[in-house]
């Protein structure tokens with residue numbers, strides 16, 4: 001499906017931008033790059049900036065006209081850094097991701113077209129596109145770096161594609177590298193903690209056992225919202241133990257010279 005989507009870069013001046021665009025594409029799972037009349041390609045700078053996405057550069061199709069680049073395409077989106085004079089059907093990047101994926105899933109060839117660093121796409125080139133896409137940047141400084149614009153659009157394609165696959169868009173706990181011992185504290189551990197907390201609050205004179213008001217239920221509600229882990233529970237228990245020791249005038253565990 002993703003192979004039905006091509007990224008077309010028109011008349012790019014800087015080979016570094018071609019490399020960076022290839023990297024952006026590969027990060028988002030896209031592989032088909034078409035270069036219309038690039039000023040300097042192939043180039044070492046492009047490969048350097050691709051950093052690992054050389055395969056995208058190696059398989060890039062180099063053509064001399066936009067017409068050739070768009071051969072067979074049923075949906076063509078043209079990106080533009082500014083509003084043009086002729087009103088044209090517009091999509092925002094999120095809508096673009098959705099339509100690109102919708103059409104590509106149906107088997108259609110789809111193209112995302114990006115313009116020159118200094119002049120963007122010509123009116124003639126933009127008129128070959130079914131829709132125009134503008135990344136809603138600050139109007140005072142609206143033009144993104146070419147590869148950055150490729151990244152935004154391909155990211156939206158990926159998000160839309162992941163949604164159609166029913167795949168998660170968040171890393172799983174293991175991918176984040178969460179420790180296995182980061183399990184949540186159990187109800188009985190919480191009860192022991194609340195007991196310890198209550199005794200400590202009495203020790204330091206914060207809680208009057210004769211007039212407890214609603215302090216403990218409120219604290220239970222507060223901690224209950226936090227999904228405290230076993231590790232965090234140990235930290236809290238440690239703090240309470242040291243608070244009690246300090247309240248009793250016992251020496252600090254580690255600041256020995258303080259006594």
Ligand code: SAH
Nearest residue numbers: 079080081114115118120134135143144149
């Ligand atoms: N001076 C040019 C800027 C081109 S930036 C102009 O005014 O058109 C190079 C390319 O990056 C653009 O042709 C477009 O493909 C893409 N791009 C940059 N900023 C963009 C934005 N805000 N929205 C959509 N595409 C953008």
